[in-house]
Amino acid sequence: MNPEASKLWRAPRWALAVMLAGLAMLGPFSIDTYLPAFSGIAAALQATPVQMQQTLSSYLLGFAVMNLFHGALSDSFGRRPVVLWGMAVFTLASVGCALSGSIGQLVFWRTVQGMSAGAGMVVSRAIIRDMFAPSEAQRVMSQVTIFFGVAPAIAPMIGGFLFVHADWHSIFWFLVAVGLVLFIANWRLLPETLHRDMVQPFHLLPLLRGYWRLCSNRRFILLALASGIPFNGMFLYVLAAPVFVGEHLGLAPTQFFWFFCFSIGGIMGGAWLSGRLAGKIRPKRQIRHGFTIMLVFACLNVLLNAVLPPSPYWALPVIGAFAFGWALMVPVVTLMVLDEVPERRGMASSLQSCIGSASNALVAGLVVPLVMHSTLTLALGSMGMLAIGLSAWLVVKREMA
Numbered sequence: 001m002n003p004e005a006s007k008l009w010r011a012p013r014w015a016l017a018v019m020l021a022g023l024a025m026l027g028p029f030s031i032d033t034y035l036p037a038f039s040g041i042a043a044a045l046q047a048t049p050v051q052m053q054q055t056l057s058s059y060l061l062g063f064a065v066m067n068l069f070h071g072a073l074s075d076s077f078g079r080r081p082v083v084l085w086g087m088a089v090f091t092l093a094s095v096g097c098a099l100s101g102s103i104g105q106l107v108f109w110r111t112v113q114g115m116s117a118g119a120g121m122v123v124s125r126a127i128i129r130d131m132f133a134p135s136e137a138q139r140v141m142s143q144v145t146i147f148f149g150v151a152p153a154i155a156p157m158i159g160g161f162l163f164v165h166a167d168w169h170s171i172f173w174f175l176v177a178v179g180l181v182l183f184i185a186n187w188r189l190l191p192e193t194l195h196r197d198m199v200q201p202f203h204l205l206p207l208l209r210g211y212w213r214l215c216s217n218r219r220f221i222l223l224a225l226a227s228g229i230p231f232n233g234m235f236l237y238v239l240a241a242p243v244f245v246g247e248h249l250g251l252a253p254t255q256f257f258w259f260f261c262f263s264i265g266g267i268m269g270g271a272w273l274s275g276r277l278a279g280k281i282r283p284k285r286q287i288r289h290g291f292t293i294m295l296v297f298a299c300l301n302v303l304l305n306a307v308l309p310p311s312p313y314w315a316l317p318v319i320g321a322f323a324f325g326w327a328l329m330v331p332v333v334t335l336m337v338l339d340e341v342p343e344r345r346g347m348a349s350s351l352q353s354c355i356g357s358a359s360n361a362l363v364a365g366l367v368v369p370l371v372m373h374s375t376l377t378l379a380l381g382s383m384g385m386l387a388i389g390l391s392a393w394l395v396v397k398r399e400m401a
Contacts, residue, residue, distance in 0.1 A: 008191040009131065017143035019189060020127060022182055023083060023120025024144055026090065027063060029178070030117055031056065031238065032155035032260060034171045036253035037163040038242040044168060047103040050369070055103075055110045056239055057365035062114030064357035068211070070122040071350030076202035079123050079130070079346075080192045084183060086119025091179030098172035118353060120182070125349040129338050130193035135279040141331040142275030146268045156241075156256040164254060200344065210344060214351050219399065220340045221355075222392040227333040228356030230294060230389035232363045233382040234263055234323045239364045240372040248310045248375050258312060262320035270327025283332045284397060290329025291390050297321040298386050301379040310375045322382070333393075
């Protein structure tokens, strides 16, 4: 924690949480906004469904690769410059997406979008730990997750509205405006939270050795898997939304928001409760509650899909409850990840985000095309993601006992 933290931000804590949530939401917001226009973009650019899926997987791959560097750069050059450069490049990439005339151009600029969008998410986590002690950091992390949930809930509504009343290009011009607003807000308001005594020299070989030490830290890797992989139990539904919501559930593009209302509502509810429980119950107990909720509803999801025809009336609440369980436990696990290497929290946040983003890209490129044609295989895929994260946590918990 920065010893001068109390002097850096004198406005209410929630105001900082809102600004950091704006940075954190940019990545998923860039996905959720254009999903309702998937079919329209494919028709306009004469793209196949596989090529359209590449606009997702390439974005997530770029997101994952650059996440290795955002945090390390912020450890050396400061949190503020990395955030500002990230927002600037994201805005430029969004212009490129809006002007794309072929699927190849769109895939390229989506990759650049992904490479830049992660800067805010990675660095915002390090900023929270720079500014607050553990229990207070959990409350702020929970507040960020709550505010973070608002944007993806409205993103598909905005995307569907723009697509229906304008065209798909307008969605990316809207993202240009979002990038500009975030750049200006952070340029004017964001303080530098990295204390001068915590600055690390930026040299490639020591950086690679630092990552190697983190990758060799068994507990760090297991905690990163426990926090990130279960998210894919819900995220694969987001990635498959054009098929899951549009075809299996029979909802129109302007109705996609119902899916996001339930999923993001679950995240916001779980994050709110996580903040309320901070300092009141043991972290391991809170994590256990989160995994228990996810396990119960993952099993229920498989059972219902095996015996009932697809219906939004039961499918969406089950996904929302799964998201609630994830959000209940993830702020606690994320702080445990960062505190594994307190002297290099930016690097730790980078590697954690890279692991999560790489799994997202793998799910988008390989898992979703295999499971999206059936609601039962989607449910089984969701349970498989949970099983990986739960197994990792059980190993860590046994070693902590």
